[in-house]
Amino acid sequence: xxxxxxxxxxxxxxxxxxxxxxxxxxxxxxxxxxxxxxxxxxxxxxxxxxxxxxxxxxxxxxxxxxxxxxxxxxxxxxxxxxxxxxxxxxxxxxxxxxxxxxxxxxxxxxxxxxxxxxxxxxxxxxxxxxxxxxxxxxxxxxxxxxxxxxxxxxxxxxxxxxxxxxxxxxxxxxxxxxxxxxxxxxxxxxxxxxxxxxxxxxxxxxxxxxxxxxxxxxxxxxxxxxxxxxxxxxxxxxxxxxxxxxxxxxxxxxxxxxxxxxxxxxxxxxxxxxxxxxxxxxxxxxxxxxxxxxxxxxxxxxxxxxxxxxxxxxxxxxxxxxxxxxxxxxxxxxxxxxxxxxxxxxxxxxxxxxxxxxxxxxxxxxxxxxxxxxxxxxxxxxxxxxxxxxxxxxxxxxxxxxxxxxxxxxxxxxxxxxxxxxxxxxxxxxxxxxxxxxxxxxxxxxxxxxxxxxxxxxxxxxxxxxxxxxxxxxxxxxxxxxxxxxxxxxxxxxxxxxxxxxxxxxxxxxxxxxxxxxxxxxxxxxxxxxxxxxxxxxxxxxxxxxxxxxxxxxxxxxxxxxxxxxxxxxxxxxxxxxxxxxxxxxxxxxxxxxxxxxxxxxxxxxxxxxxxxxxxxxxxxxxxxxxxxxxxx
Amino acid sequence: xxxxxxxxxxxxxxxxxxxxxxxxxxxxxxxxxxxxxxxxxxxxxxxxxxxxxxxxxxxxxxxxxxxxxxxxxxxxxxxxxxxxxxxxxxxxxxxxxxxxxxxxxxxxxxxxxxxxxxxxxxxxxxxxxxxxxxxxxxxxxxxxxxxxxxxxxxxxxxxxxxxxxxxxxxxxxxxxxxxxxxxxxxxxxxxxxxxxxxxxxxxxxxxxxxxxxxxxxxxxxxxxxxxxxxxxxxxxxxxxxxxxxxxxxxxxxxxxxxxxxxxxxxxxxxxxxxxxxxxxxxxxxxxxxxxxxxxxxxxxxxxxxxxxxxxxxxxxxxxxxxxxxxxxxxxxxxxxxxxxxxxxxxxxxxxxxxxxxxxxxxxxxx
Numbered sequence: 001x002x003x004x005x006x007x008x009x010x011x012x013x014x015x016x017x018x019x020x021x022x023x024x025x026x027x028x029x030x031x032x033x034x035x036x037x038x039x040x041x042x043x044x045x046x047x048x049x050x051x052x053x054x055x056x057x058x059x060x061x062x063x064x065x066x067x068x069x070x071x072x073x074x075x076x077x078x079x080x081x082x083x084x085x086x087x088x089x090x091x092x093x094x095x096x097x098x099x100x101x102x103x104x105x106x107x108x109x110x111x112x113x114x115x116x117x118x119x120x121x122x123x124x125x126x127x128x129x130x131x132x133x134x135x136x137x138x139x140x141x142x143x144x145x146x147x148x149x150x151x152x153x154x155x156x157x158x159x160x161x162x163x164x165x166x167x168x169x170x171x172x173x174x175x176x177x178x179x180x181x182x183x184x185x186x187x188x189x190x191x192x193x194x195x196x197x198x199x200x201x202x203x204x205x206x207x208x209x210x211x212x213x214x215x216x217x218x219x220x221x222x223x224x225x226x227x228x229x230x231x232x233x234x235x236x237x238x239x240x241x242x243x244x245x246x247x248x249x250x251x252x253x254x255x256x257x258x259x260x261x262x263x264x265x266x267x268x269x270x271x272x273x274x275x276x277x278x279x280x281x282x283x284x285x286x287x288x289x290x291x292x293x294x295x296x297x298x299x300x301x302x303x304x305x306x307x308x309x310x311x312x313x314x315x316x317x318x319x320x321x322x323x324x325x326x327x328x329x330x331x332x333x334x335x336x337x338x339x340x341x342x343x344x345x346x347x348x349x350x351x352x353x354x355x356x357x358x359x360x361x362x363x364x365x366x367x368x369x370x371x372x373x374x375x376x377x378x379x380x381x382x383x384x385x386x387x388x389x390x391x392x393x394x395x396x397x398x399x400x401x402x403x404x405x406x407x408x409x410x411x412x413x414x415x416x417x418x419x420x421x422x423x424x425x426x427x428x429x430x431x432x433x434x435x436x437x438x439x440x441x442x443x444x445x446x447x448x449x450x451x452x453x454x455x456x457x458x459x460x461x462x463x464x465x466x467x468x469x470x471x472x473x474x475x476x477x478x479x480x481x482x483x484x485x486x487x488x489x490x491x492x493x494x495x496x497x498x499x500x501x502x503x504x505x506x507x508x509x510x511x512x513x514x515x516x517x518x519x520x521x522x523x524x525x526x527x528x529x530x531x532x533x534x535x536x537x538x539x540x541x542x543x544x545x546x547x548x549x550x551x552x553x554x555x556x557x558x559x560x561x562x563x564x565x566x567x568x569x570x571x572x573x574x575x576x577x578x579x580x581x582x583x584x585x586x587x588x589x590x591x592x593x594x595x596x597x598x599x600x601x602x603x604x605x606x607x608x609x610x611x612x613x614x615x616x617x618x619x620x621x622x623x624x625x626x627x628x629x630x631x632x633x
Numbered sequence: 634x635x636x637x638x639x640x641x642x643x644x645x646x647x648x649x650x651x652x653x654x655x656x657x658x659x660x661x662x663x664x665x666x667x668x669x670x671x672x673x674x675x676x677x678x679x680x681x682x683x684x685x686x687x688x689x690x691x692x693x694x695x696x697x698x699x700x701x702x703x704x705x706x707x708x709x710x711x712x713x714x715x716x717x718x719x720x721x722x723x724x725x726x727x728x729x730x731x732x733x734x735x736x737x738x739x740x741x742x743x744x745x746x747x748x749x750x751x752x753x754x755x756x757x758x759x760x761x762x763x764x765x766x767x768x769x770x771x772x773x774x775x776x777x778x779x780x781x782x783x784x785x786x787x788x789x790x791x792x793x794x795x796x797x798x799x800x801x802x803x804x805x806x807x808x809x810x811x812x813x814x815x816x817x818x819x820x821x822x823x824x825x826x827x828x829x830x831x832x833x834x835x836x837x838x839x840x841x842x843x844x845x846x847x848x849x850x851x852x853x854x855x856x857x858x859x860x861x862x863x864x865x866x867x868x869x870x871x872x873x874x875x876x877x878x879x880x881x882x883x884x885x886x887x888x889x890x891x892x893x894x895x896x897x898x899x900x901x902x903x904x905x906x907x908x909x910x911x912x913x914x915x916x917x918x919x920x921x922x923x924x925x926x927x928x929x930x931x932x933x934x935x936x937x938x939x940x941x942x943x944x945x946x947x948x949x950x951x952x953x954x955x956x957x958x959x960x961x962x963x964x965x966x967x968x969x970x971x972x973x974x975x976x977x978x979x980x981x982x983x984x985x986x987x988x989x990x991x992x993x994x995x996x997x998x999x
Binding site: 031 | 809859868869870873882883911914917922925926928944956960961
């Protein structure tokens with residue numbers, strides 16, 4: 001730039017800045033003039049508008065979809081919940097109102113007064129919620145007397161209701177107010193503060209189907225905030241319903257069979273993977289999460305060492321114990337290391353180097369072949385077999401059944417279990433696999449972990465001789481008009497290539513477990529239907545700490561049982577885990593038997609005991625079904 | 634690198650002016666969000682955190698000589714442009730608009746840094762291509778391309794407010810540089826057909842509705858005209874003295890939409906009245922004039938244009954936001970600097986302030 005230009009630029013420059021300031025000033029003057037107009041000239045009119053002619057936007061929450069069992073019985077639905085709010089400026093006689101409310105709502109007057117005072121100092125006409133979750137009777141009283149009690153406002157929102165009580169609580173899950181963190185996630189981009197979302201179980205994992213779309217109403221209210229008319233309305237869209245694969249009767253029988261014991265059970269159709277019952281015990285009351293959770297109940301849930309809030313069927317990982325012998329036996333048969341005639345002598349223990357591995361029966365089983373080894377659950381037979389087959393071939397067989405990975409039942413946080421291999425150990429611990437570690441694996445101890453879902457799925461694939469279906473819980477998603485949006489058909493996950501005769505050898509062993517003398521699973525026997533099964537007892541602490549087990553609950557062994565029935569043409573597979581139940585045959589097998597009985601009663605194969613028919617129950621059932629039809633329309 | 638003169642020349646007046654506005658903003662956000670259900674941190678506390686983060690960034694920006702931006706400006710431009718393309722391809726969609734990019738650790742909205750980057754780019758371009766007698770037809774082709782690419786992409790997201798701002802800021806710089814009469818007149822003449830085409834082919838339905846409702850709010854008093862009516866009621870019912878802090882019925886009863894973000898000013902106006910508003914406007918006016926003065930005192934063309942651009946950015950935010958809240962402009966989502974809640978907007982404004990401080994404290998370095 002030349003000197004002359006620079007000088008010219010310099011003068012020019014301050015001129016430009018002045019011009020800029022003038023433009024800025026001009027715009028600010030316009031803004032100020034507009035504010036003058038609104039806040040001085042037009043102020044009275046606008047003040048009046050803000051006081052008198054008021055429009056309110058009332059959000060209308062969408063009803064969530066229902067959750068039904070496979071036969072259309074309602075497991076979760078919505079019910080209106082009412083709360084009372086007060087608009088202080090509209091109250092004529094505060095004392096009378098508070099006294100009346102305290103009398104009819106059964107609330108402490110001082111408490112009401114406290115809430116009133118807390119809400120004061122806020123803007124005019126701001127409604128203060130003073131009681132929520134009031135009953136229908138109380139509501140009726142308030143509605144009848146609203147004219148005499150000016151200033152009260154009744155608000156309604158739908159909350160979850162559980163017609164079947166605490167049935168399948170873990171599976172269904174519960175709702176809670178959306179958190180700040182969730183609001184920032186993409187999946188919740190359409191949600192607002194204060195909305196309710198599924199916190200776990202199906203409510204969480206199927207949120208996007210269940211939730212629906214919120215609506216809203218523009219209403220005009222008078223000076224007292226009383227409703228005058230609706231000016232426009234966007235109707236909320238009701239959420240879609242889920243039709244589960246769960247069978248209410250089987251689920252109920254299974255939960256009842258558990259009593260107050262801790263554990264899990266999964267019941268699955270052998271040829272579809274549909275889950276008929278999904279139990280985690282003990283349960284909890286999901287309706288408490290819909291309203292106000294009493295502190296003491298919450299505390300008792302948290303302190304209970306049986307962990308009632310934990311979904312053990314989904315997230316519980318247990319050493320499978322002797323139920324894993326199914327896999328070890330198949331690995332042995334397929335590798336050609338054994339056949340049905342191979343025998344082993346059991347003296348009650350087996351020595352590897354300096355270590356002694358015990359059979360559960362100290363007396364020993366004598367000469368054992370495969371069928372007897374399964375029937376009486378002889379550990380020494382499988383110890384010796386595992387020495388021949390090796391841990392990696394056992395793991396390979398387990399993998400063919402999809403063990404060691406989550407099967408995708410349609411719930412979040414499904415666990416994968418663990419199938420150890422030599423490679424796995426080197427990666428995880430940087431150490432070589434010891435010979436002595438293979439033996440516990442053969443009987444489902446050591447590192448091996450399985451979920452109740454995997455136990456049932458493994459048993460189903462054995463029963464149908466070679467197909468692992470995806471275990472699933474949702475059969476259909478149905479929109480509010482009853483149209484089917486999604487249908488979940490059986491899906492093949494794996495086809496463990498095992499020779500049919502080898503499947504049959506193991507199945508016969510399992511038949512013997514339940515039906516022959518000396519079988520460990522006699523407690524699961526049904527007389528009308530042939531049941532085959534396998535017991536398991538898995539250690540929580542090492543054998544040498546056996547003394548501790550006698551004292552403390554949390555050190556006792558887990559009891560397991562897997563079964564399928566009918567033997568000739570299998571329909572259903574069951575897995576049962578009783579935490580710290582000690583013996584699979586004594587604790588878990590009878591529950592499996594009860595569940596299977598319930599299933600075959602439901603099918604009409606076994607006649608229901610003709611005893612007491614609870615009429616009120618029947619009536620309720622009929623009412624539920626009616627409601628369902630209405631929802632279908 | 635750190636010269637002692639930097640401290641003595643630090644523009645404390647300007648800095649405290651900004652802190653005063655941020656303080657007023659936090660106080661106002663507290664009132665505006667008082668009726669919200671409490672989940673997580675209150676908005677005013679979060680705004681406080683953002684302020685803290687913004688201050689750290691300001692220190693960082695001030696410690697670097699702004700001339701570095703001259704060399705880096707095209708690189709910045711290229712990088713943000715790539716991000717905008719990525720938004721179009723793999724962006725995150727919320728509420729029907731695709732504005733965000735998920736970078737794993739955090740979400741970014743590239744249209745926001747574009748506001749500052751376009752300033753740097755234009756400042757750089759016009760400091761190197763000095764148009765002595767004003768910008769002519771030939772000289773405007775290249776800047777138009779630089780502006781058009783990001784502006785069209787931002788409009789497509791759609792984020793009309795930000796796009797308009799980017800265009801206004803770029804035009805402000807060009808006007809400051811000087812435009813020949815012929816070009817200015819033809820540009821104004823070309824505006825009419827451009828608006829016509831844009832209306833028919835570019836704007837989405839909701840954007841058209843907003844503009845139609847602005848022209849005639851009674852057209853849809855409950856839909857998008859609702860915001861405008863309620864906001865005007867809020868501002869006007871404040872009167873001269875206001876209803877008092879935390880006592881605004883329009884805001885506390887939540888008649889106002891987005892009352893802690895884009896409509897923060899109507900909450901302020903309702904509660905503090907005309908007196909409060911005029912005081913606030915004067916603070917803003919002072920801020921903008923101070924920015925222009927920084928530009929006037931700067932001795933190099935790049936710094937001067939940078940200062941003008943940043944000042945224009947803050948100025949247009951203020952005018953469009955308040956204009957929208959009082960019903961002078963249609964509703965476009967433009968926040969009010971320092972008063973509206975929102976980390977992105979606050980950080981962008983504070984970055985702008987940091988650049989101005991940077992230029993101001995280095996004015997004697999030549």
